[in-house]
Amino acid sequence: MNKKRVMSLEEKLPSVPEAIYLFRSCTGTLQYPGVENAIRHICGLMGIEVIMDPDQTCCSGYLLTCSAYLPEFSLAVTARNHALAEKRNLDIYTFCNGCYAYNCEFAHLLEDQKTRDTANQLIGRFGYNYQGRAKVYHVQELYYRLKDRIAEKMVYPLKGLRVAAHYGCHYLLQEGVIDDFDLPTFHEEILQALGATPVYYTERRACCGYGVGKVFTHKEEVVLPHLLNKLSSIRDEGAQLITTVCPGCNVAMDREQPHLSQMGRGEFQIPVIDLGQLIALSLGASPVKLGFNANTIKLDGILEYLGIDKGAQV
């Protein structure tokens, strides 16, 4: 084991696709729907068609890890979702680390002929056939690939805004990702291209603490102490904004800040948004369209700093 995990971007994504099968994330579309608009805005400017499929369902990884689903179910669901993308001859692009990891992991398990036959037998009743042709990507790979073109089209440079990047766990642990697990830097490179100042903090690679339903069962024991470590180290470095690439991490870091303050663990007022939202903002998308109203910690200060009217309808 411990195979080569990191591959170069050129190797993984030799050419920019003309159209992508955007995999709907449950948390993303329900909690921070602005991310969807941000991706459409970026892809629209870059000439990439975004296709979302109403027939696609949840990736079903999260509740499997909570031991509420059986692996057979999650494998069959993955095979079904992939079969839908295969039918359109598209590759899957996720905007959630969880969707990325589970889709990759289950596709990997489905390489086994016996597992694949079982899954195909189950979804065959509905007329699907899984062949394993669709590749799984994360939209952040696309951002990184396009970062120079994004920088050219920038409308609002980020004026040295101090941004702390959170990578999340489930993207970088997979095989065939574009950066190293221990010291990734590609978010910081994107941020620099946008004119922001990336902030390196101690707990940079720490988990957001929301895995496996811990927020429902062990909030006081596990989630809050963990987030306290993480957010304190971000605050100590003087970050103005946090970016994530996973709606789950975004929920954890955004929604829990008031709870930490209420418990007397210090004041936390650092807005948390998706990296895609930040890119789309600098590309001139309107804050209304990007849905910053969904955030618990408001972005008014950031918009003021960047000189963007928060009510602007573009």
Add this chain to the structure above:
Amino acid sequence: MAREKWKYLVKDFDKMVDTYGLAGNLRQCLACGKCVGDCPAASVSPSYNSRQIIQDVLDGNQKRLLASEEIWHCLWCASCYRACPSGIYFPMLMMQIRFRAVEAGFGLKYFQTYQKLALKAMTEGMTFVPREKGRAKVEKLRSEMGLSPWPEVSDKAKSEYNALFEMTGSKAWVDSVANKPEVPVDLNYSKGRINLE
């Protein structure tokens, strides 16, 4: 902590836990401790020790392991898997330990939350769908930013998702736990609760 007597140890417990064969070869565990060093759950609850859990599985220390509070502390971030020089997929082992724990009647108070989420996801084709009040909030937010009020999930997707849930036996699994009584834990050791202080 009182140690278990050898007569309680269960032979071939590792095979009983890893029924899907997803966890890799546990016997190759070097006990190097890299997994514990990288573990965010261990950093806030010191009694959580992935290396000890692997040892308990190999020893067949069934009762203590399944009844312990610690197995519910794992965040599934998979840092341990990434760090493991022997390629042990510890998160997959942890998932299956929890299957066994729930079967034995431990940790049901935690499991019931996930069970509710699972049953809700079945009708919606999505996980974490909020209740009435939350639903109105989502619809308002999405409409404001020019999106469809509710994420577009077709009825076909929902019905097929539901059918797969029943066909794969996941429904039977969730239902089998529904009215199970929680088995009291009679082990004489600390629950490993951590305060913020």
